[in-house]
Amino acid sequence: DIDHRLLIPSLVDGVRINLDGDQANVRMELEDDTHVLYQCPQEAVCLLESEQVNQEGIERLIAEKVREVVPKNIQSVKVELRFDNAAEGECFNYSHGLKGHKGNCQRLAHGHRSRIVVDVDDISRSDIAKAWVFRMRDCYIGSTADIVGRPKIAGSEYIQFEYAVPQGRFFLEIPAARCYLLGSNSTIELLAEHVLNTIRSSYPESKIKVRLLEGLGKGAIASTH
Numbered sequence: 001d002i003d004h005r006l007l008i009p010s011l012v013d014g015v016r017i018n019l020d021g022d023q024a025n026v027r028m029e030l031e032d033d034t035h036v037l038y039q040c041p042q043e044a045v046c047l048l049e050s051e052q053v054n055q056e057g058i059e060r061l062i063a064e065k066v067r068e069v070v071p072k073n074i075q076s077v078k079v080e081l082r083f084d085n086a087a088e089g090e091c092f093n094y095s096h097g098l099k100g101h102k103g104n105c106q107r108l109a110h111g112h113r114s115r116i117v118v119d120v121d122d123i124s125r126s127d128i129a130k131a132w133v134f135r136m137r138d139c140y141i142g143s144t145a146d147i148v149g150r151p152k153i154a155g156s157e158y159i160q161f162e163y164a165v166p167q168g169r170f171f172l173e174i175p176a177a178r179c180y181l182l183g184s185n186s187t188i189e190l191l192a193e194h195v196l197n198t199i200r201s202s203y204p205e206s207k208i209k210v211r212l213l214e215g216l217g218k219g220a221i222a223s224t225h
Contacts, residue, residue, distance in 0.1 A: 001046055001061070001065055002046050002058065002061065002062065003104065004103075004104035004105060004107055004110040005043075005044055005045055005046040005104075005107070005110060006026075006038060006040075006044060006045045006046070006095070006107075006109045006110060006111070007045075007046050007048055007053045007058070007111075008026060008028075008045055008046065008047050008048065008053075009048050009050050009051055009052050009053050009057075010047045010048060010049055010050075011049060011050055011051045012028075012051050012052070013029075014028060014029030014030075015027070015028050015029070016028075017047065019042060022041055022042050022043075022168075023039070023040070023041060023042065023168075024038075024039070024040055024041065024042045024044070024045050025037075025038075025039050026038045026039075026040075026045060030175070032175075033154070033156075034154075034156045034158075034175040034177075035173075035175075036172070036173065036174050036175075037171075037172070037173040037174075038108075038109055038171070038172050038173075039169070039170070039171040039172075040107065040108060040109070040168065040169075040170045040171070041167055041168035041169075041170075043167070044107040044108070044109075044110070044167070044168075044170070046061075048061060055081055058081060059079045059080065059081055060079075062079045062081075063077045063078060063079045066079065089115030089116055089117040089129065089211070089213060090115065090116055090117075090126065090129040090130050090132075090133045091113060091114065091115050091116075091133065092113075092114060092116065092132070092133040092136045092137040092138075093111060093112070093113050093114075093137060093138055094111065094112060094114070094136055094137070094138070094139050094140070094141050094180075095109050095110060095111045095112075095139075095140050095141070096109075096110070096112070096140065096141040096142070096186040097109060097110065097146075097161075097163075097170065097172075097186075098185055098186065098187060099146065099163040099165050100185060102166075104167075106165040106166070106167055107167065107170065108146075108161060108163065108170035108171070108172050109140070109170075109172055112214050113214075114188075114212050114213060114214050114219075115211075115212070115213040115214075115219075116129045116132050116133065116195070116210070116211070116212055116213075117129060117210070117211040117213070118132070118195075118199065118208070118209070118210055118211075119207075119208070119209040120199075120203055120206050120207070120208055121206050121207050122207065128199060132195060135180070136180060138178075139178055139179060139180045140172070140174055140178055140179050140180070141179075141180050141181075141182060141186045141191065142159065142161050142179050142180070142181055142182070142186070143161075143181075143182055143183075143184065143185055143186055144181055144182070144183050145185075146161045146162065146163050147159060147160065147161060147181075148160050148161065148162040149173075150176070151173075156175055156176075156177075157175070157176040157177070158173050158174060158175055158176060159173075159174060159175075159176050159179050159181075160172070160173045161174075182194055187220075188212050188214055188218075188219060188220045189220040189222075191212060191220070192210050192211070192212045192220040192221065192222040193222045195210045195212070195222070196208055196209075196210045196222040196223070196224065200224060206224075207223075207224055207225050208223065208224045209221065209222070209223040209224075209225075210222045210223070
């Protein structure tokens with residue numbers, strides 16, 4: 001009920017949710033007077049009865065879902081989530097969608113928390129990794145092939161993404177300032193390759209390795225050697 005869905009705090013002022021059949025239309029007014037508009041199948045969103053998306057609210061929701069399926073003699077369920085803070089690398093959060101994916105990654109706006117590790121000539125470069133975290137954190141990583149419009153609304157520039165896949169039609173309108181565009185799909189492998197090639201332009205003679213990690217046993221490595 002949570003994995004690969006857009007988590008929406010339904011009690012926030014400025015969030016409007018319209019559910020029509022199996023479709024969801026969500027509009028979120030942002031603090032800088034811009035907005036995000038997301039149209040998708042209902043299964044691609046998860047509504048939290050709270051004013052923010054936080055660990056406590058997610059734990060409570062998971063506990064409620066677990067309570068629905070455990071035997072009735074179970075009186076209480078407690079869920080605790082933790083961050084893997086001991087792992088190597090700098091972290092950033094982002095959202096994306098993969099229209100060619102056969103699973104839930106085809107949902108146009110779902111998120112990941114990734115770690116990035118950069119080595120130049122076999123020396124760990126946390127400064128470069130931190131620069132990429134600053135560049136990528138809390139952004140929407142979009143593919144230029146999925147862009148259907150670039151309107152200017154109330155003085156702000158937006159990018160519109162849209163595609164139809166087996167799970168349904170998806171549409172996202174989001175401020176351009178919150179986007180990072182790729183000329184390819186935004187798979188973890190292609191994203192690692194993009195970061196590598198960008199770093200290589202500043203270190204053309206060096207040996208460079210980029211690791212992007214998305215949890216246990218999941219990630220990609222791109223290297224010049």
